[in-house]
Amino acid sequence: MSKPADFQNEIYLNGLADQRPPLPTDLTALEELAAARLSARAFGYVAGSAGTEATARANRAAFDRWRIVPRMLRDVSSCDLAVDVLGTALPAPVLLGPIGVLSILHPEGELAVARAAAALGVPMVLSSAASHDMEAVAAASGAGPRWFQLYWSKDRDLAASFLERAKKAGYTALVVTLDTFTMAWRPRDLDGAYLPFLRGIGTANYFSDPVFQRAIGGPVTPDNQGMAVLHWVANFGNPALTWDDLTFLREHWDGPIALKGILHPDDARRAADAGMDGVVVSNHGGRQVDGSVGALDALPGVVEAVGDRLTVLFDSGVRTGADVVKALALGARAVLLARPYAYGLALGGEAGVRHVLRCLMAELQLTLTLAGLAGPGEAGQEVLTPAPWAPAH
Template sequence: MYLNGLDGTLPPFTTDLTLLGASAREHMDPGAFGYLAGAAGSGATHRANREAFERHRLVPRMLRGPSGRDLSTTVLGTRMPAPVLLAPVGVQSIIHPDGELATARAAAATGLPMVLSTASSHTIEQVAEAHGEDNPRWFQLYWPNDDDVCVSILDRARKAGFTTLVVTLDTWTLAWRPQDLDQSYLPFIRGVGTAIPFSDPAFRAGLEKPPEEELIAAVLRWVPMFTGTDRSWDQLPFLREHWDGPIVLKGVLHPDDARRAADAGMDGIVVSNHGGRQVDGAIASLDALPSVVEAVGDRLDVLFDSGVRTGADVLKALALGARAVLVGRPYAYGLAHGGEEGVIHVLRSLLADLDLTLGLSGHRTPADLSPDSLQSGV
């Protein structure tokens, strides 16, 4: 990449992913940017996520032959070129007109797995077509309280080639988000980010008229179906009954919840506080990670998200026991900057940073990392 300077070629926008939020604001409607970048309450959890990474420092080792590096790994049967997945980010059409279709094409270009949100601006089938037949993709479920709709959505995802189900636990209702409240901005009530349920035959069967003809009625059916309904541990067998692939629970922060997930036969968990968007004043995801990993051992795969911005961040999460990390806002900001090419730029920048930092810290593969790779609490 440095050789691009020979002919004066510049990147399309910054390669410093920590700066992307500020510049993405210039490319987005104020309400849309507030929705994407905003956090719950005072933003304390959002800030804590980044502060936690600062408290853990890589300790480079020398003369260990880290050339010939290999970032590839396999998680829950999915082979990936690096331990990085595109996190489920909803309503991407408020970021760029192509939304999830651009993101799907970018994921295919890099080979990284994409996790599609239930709150997609495009249908399951449209995103799968854009993503391509042989590319790895997982599906994130906001669990509706209508069983017929839930089963129908899961069937569609499976038929479209989504192999792993990621069930978000922490967003059974929306948090207190001042940036959205102050601007009276919520895309869903305008029918944005509802393409998956609104295109679902089981959902449409409960409407007198299709959403294309009577949007408000569809929205009023959608709201109570997808929000305000908490779930309990004894309901997890329903998902296992209707999904024959791996199931991952997203939003786990307490060791006891991690143990219960393992006891329930789940295949993985994501240690996540939803990027600080749900509980103000919550523990940083990185601070929760070590105790969760210790609690479950090798009973299930532990993944991580919330606050990841750099290759060093990825390495720190891996060193503390995560099998892979999910990255959300950075690629969404890339989408705002340049659609598909913007997402590709962000992902390739992150992967290059990850590869260089892995080698310069004295490691050849992600499996070489351990808590001993870090000095923590500084």
């Protein structure tokens, strides 16, 4: 058996060479640094959430209401973070979640993220709303694992074309986002009159698509771009979809499928009944329904409902290795990291994303072993206790 990857020492040994890390190792510090680096509008787009941003705060508060209870003398000399998730072998229970329009943060956008993810063997879930098209990102990811996120267009032929292209470009797993058939009420973007895709950013997969081009009467040019963007807006999502429509996904995708944006146990059961392979418990980082339940608060109910039938993934609020341990302990198989890597990209391009991933994986490994857990599979509810001031769970 090969030795488990040692993420922790890799970071510590930099100290031997008196080499400082390129960015802070406390990943929660990156947001403030990104705020200073980016335009107010680009930063507001990424950092912002819906309404009063109460849900974004609820996401963090939910993590803070759980505490880890470390256990001693349990032989944690070898802690293997590797897990299998929906047919993909991961070096750690971490994926890069889908984030659209990354070129507002760095010109190389998704290409830089794909390279960083591939360097560590971590899948990047490529957004439908990427600023580079899925074929270019696939090429940038080299031998790394590829996952694709679908925004399920009102135009069924376009959705089918995306799935066809994704298959051809080597994406193996599909994440279908259900919570964003339209953009929510986001005051920062509304007040700044800033929606990147209205400027043709984040539309690369659409503008390059033959079905999209046919619909607008030819390729997108500077002359018809305004009209192309309006067509994009009109067809972006479909509020009329119901559970019966999931058969469409199965007809057009033969690999594993996870539904993203599931918060209610009954919805999770319906996903299982419909033959899906997984769910992502997520409230889109608080960017959709302001006042919605904190994502971590919704996780135990979903795990109880379908944990034995589906792969349960989690996102919304993951910032540290301890956060990952808490999500695993509450039953997630793996987590999707989102805003922190976007800030890493903004601050350091490909190397910035690599830094974020290495830090998260090292901190995860340290937290697990110091808590007496020899691997992600060993984290269960019994390693958690409610914070003294927390309301009953």
